[in-house]
Amino acid sequence: MNLSNKLKYWYLENKRHLPWRETKDPYAIWLSEIILQQTRVIQGLPYYEAFLKTYPTVFDLANAPEDDILRLWQGLGYYSRARNLHETAKKVAFEYNGSFPNNYKDLILLKGIGDYTAAAIASIAFDEVVPVVDGNVFRVLSRIYGITSDISAGATKKEFQQLAQTLIPQNNPALFNQAIMDFGAIQCTPKSPDCSACPFIKECIAYQTNQVDKLPIKISKVKVKNRYLDFLIFVDQNNCTLIEQRTQKDIWQKLYQFPVIDRFENKKADINSIIQTQYAKINVQNITLMNPKQIVHVLSHQKLHIHFWLINTADVLTEGVQWSELNKFGFPIVIHNFIQSYSNYITNQTLP
DNA sequence: AAACCGGGGAG
DNA sequence: CTCCCAGGTTT
Missing domain, CATH: 1.10.340.30 (Hypothetical protein; domain 2)
Structure with missing residues (x-):
């Protein structure tokens, strides 16, 4: 046969x-x-x-x-x-x-x-x-x-x-x-x-x-780049936060994210000075690193080292989105999972 | 031809 | 940890 x-x-x-x-x-x-x-x-x-x-x-x-x-x-x-x-x-x-x-x-x-x-x-x-x-x-x-x-x-x-x-x-x-x-x-x-x-x-x-x-024989080897992402989660008195859509030719194109400090060098981000320079208009109350242990998210060609920063403000973020409305947007899964597990902490200040 | 693009599960 | 999955597009 x-x-x-x-x-x-x-x-x-x-x-x-x-x-x-x-x-x-x-x-x-x-x-x-x-x-x-x-x-x-x-x-x-x-x-x-x-x-x-x-x-x-x-x-x-x-x-x-x-x-x-x-x-x-x-x-x-x-x-x-x-x-x-x-x-x-x-x-x-x-x-x-x-x-x-x-x-x-x-x-x-x-x-x-x-x-x-x-x-x-x-x-x-x-x-x-x-x-x-x-x-x-x-x-x-x-x-x-x-x-x-x-x-x-x-x-x-x-x-x-x-x-x-x-x-x-x-x-x-x-x-x-x-x-x-x-x-x-x-x-x-x-x-x-x-x-x-x-x-x-x-x-x-x-x-x-x-x-x-x-068998089969496959030779190609992929080299994985390290990448360091610090997401900035601004939260105002009304539980509104800032998000943005990724537009560059890059990973996660057209998905949403929190404002981010993004670099390929393993250099600790100076969150305070960056917020003071790039987000000078926002009146910051306090800054909390939510995950002291970095989240490592692996893609096929990049290894992402991620921190999420909670930044409370007394201002009203007029461009912001209600935290409860975040599920109307498509996020990379690593951000989506973070939102799921930290929602209570962010909106009620209770530990996850 | 080589680089780039996610996330998950098996072993 | 490594490998790879009913691959395709861009450079």
């Missing part, structure tokens, strides 16, 4: 039952694919349900304010996905009358849809015979065929695409693509794969040569 047939039978026995597998609606399939980029199924599932409930059609999503979409995306990370999601929704709704392009070539032209996602939507929603190549496919094929190329190299991706193109069946490409990804996620896992129950145990080069734990 050939590889695609073995995969099919494995899949029919072991597949995960996921809501986006119960539909052929391109909108729902597109939504699921964007959410699942660099995201585990278990983490993306509640967001998929929430988005489909809040925005049942591409028109609902297109007509929504970007801030609402970012707030619903809050905590999922890679926020450019949410911004691109909105841009593509508007294009599909208003330029294509709500109909998604029905093929790989046109899908890949849309914002937020790259090689993988175009192939996934084209095959799953429209039965186009085009293979997906994601982390699961790299792992499964590199092991079965004993491919030792560096998967972080662009040429290697083409190599895997060509191989997958020879394997994907003409009759049910959607099943093949989902099967190979589920197989990689459930059985041929990065660590401790279940080789004893594997249908490819006889032909898997990696297993036969005892190098399952060495």
Whole structure:
């Protein structure tokens, strides 16, 4: 039996039952694919349900304010996905009358849809015979065929695409693509794969040569920069505070935050003098460091060292937002979590 | 080709 | 602690 047939039978026995597998609606399939980029199924599932409930059609999503979409995306990370999601929704709704392009070539032209996602939507929603190549496919094929190329190299991706193109069946490409990804996620896992129950145990080069734990080979190394953030939480007599939207091309673009002192040098911020110079208009009563033990928040390329400062003022912050209204804004998850745990302290001066 | 972009969970 | 997840965009 050939590889695609073995995969099919494995899949029919072991597949995960996921809501986006119960539909052929391109909108729902597109939504699921964007959410699942660099995201585990278990983490993306509640967001998929929430988005489909809040925005049942591409028109609902297109007509929504970007801030609402970012707030619903809050905590999922890679926020450019949410911004691109909105841009593509508007294009599909208003330029294509709500109909998604029905093929790989046109899908890949849309914002937020790259090689993988175009192939996934084209095959799953429209039965186009085009293979997906994601982390699961790299792992499964590199092991079965004993491919030792560096998967972080662009040429290697083409190599895997060509191989997958020879394997994907003409009759049910959607099943093949989902099967190979589920197989990689459930059985041929990065660590401790279940080789004893594997249908490819006889032909898997990696297993036969005892190098399952060495494949796939990935060389690229990311260097993580340290970054130091001191958030300034001004609170006036009416429990109003100052927030701002991040606009720079940087992490968390278009999410909200408290005013911040932001630097890449490990140098203690002189909060008092900074407030006196940059916020001279505000009549400060007292300044409290809320977390003497810094919060460390790790991103893929940055390690954030964070302090939150409570700054009471007798003034009325006319540009401020009521503390109880903060949940109407999308924050980076580290700030959101801080707000949740310190709300009582800030509004009632009681310890968390 | 390389840099950049979140957050979480497994081992 | 390290690794990596149904990747994509920008430089």
